[in-house]
Amino acid sequence: MKFYKITIAVVATPIIALVCVLGAADLLAHSRERDVAQSAAPVGSRFVRAADVDMLIQERGPANGKPIVFISGAGAWSSTWLPTMNYLAQAGYHCIAVDLPPFGYTSRPAADTYDTDHQALRILGMLDTLKLSQVILVGHSFGGRATVEALMTEPERFKAAVLVDVALSIDQAPAQRGLIGNLLALPVVARPVIAATATNPRLTGWFLRKFTSRHDALTPEWIAVYQRPLSVVGTTVAYENWLDAFLNDPGLSKSSHSPDYASLTMPVDVIWGATDGVTPVSDGLRLSRLLPDAQMNVLPGIGHIPHVEDNSAFNRAIGSFLARLS
Secondary structure, eight states: OHHHHHHHHHHHHHHHHHHHHHHHHHHHHHHHOOBOHHHHSOTTOEEEEETTEEEEEEEESOTTSOEEEEEOOTTOOGGGGHHHHHHHHTTTOEEEEEOOTTSTTSOOOTTOOOSHHHHHHHHHHHHHHHTOOSEEEEEETTHHHHHHHHHHHSGGGEEEEEEESOOOOTTOOOOOOOHHHHHHTSHHHHHHHHHHTTTOGGGHHHHHHHHOSOGGGOOHHHHHHHHGGGGBTTHHHHHHHHHHHHHTOOSOSGGGOGGGGGGOOSOEEEEEETTOSSSOHHHHHHHHHHSTTEEEEEETTOOSOHHHHOHHHHHHHHHHHHHHHO
């Protein structure tokens, strides 16, 4: 009997400790998420209606310039594009970066819809509000799914596209909930886990290092950019709802099916980090082969976030593509 008591204690102690740590993380998230998006948003930004949300956008360059719209990946937001936007603004482009919910300062959809189709409709809704056409659309990482879906939904609206280390799910089987998926579907589990990890500003730098190769580029200033929106009210809950949509993607969107890529006849620049460990270069090569008018541009020594890891190299790559378009 004494042996069993000791065994139970050995097993139960780390579980109890983990529950306490996650519970504390949840409480800390609630206490640090105090900012109201409308008042905490960056100076000079503005909110525009985008389908069912009020989307934060940041702009650079002349209003009558050729429009370029930037879509960020998971955990990123519009300010991560500012160095490139400033660069292209000098060339006369009208640069617009958006916060795709739940990331950044855009309002969260009332129905908690974070599937690819709804996200694409928000991009198109923003273009409707701004009355933009002949747009060059730039999408990065997970944001590439909504980017490609928007391109496929209204291809006549876009002049060209730039796809940067995009994380697509082409021809993959619909997601199946495993044990982890079932656990993370429970708010009582998902919320504290997310609070302890994804929305925990103490781990922002750690996550960025996992996604990049040029760690020297991850200055405290850059890390602070990624951390800033984490103080918005309801961030952890919004991430929780997004994660459920991400883990359980049914694969029904057009961007999930390889035959639909033949419809994208506009010029596309596929920019990829050579040492990307998240979406390998082979993914980019396959994507470039699926597209009728695509070129592949591999940046040596760079990982999953080229525009942060080596902004000069990224700017040269996108600038060269835009020059050829002109």
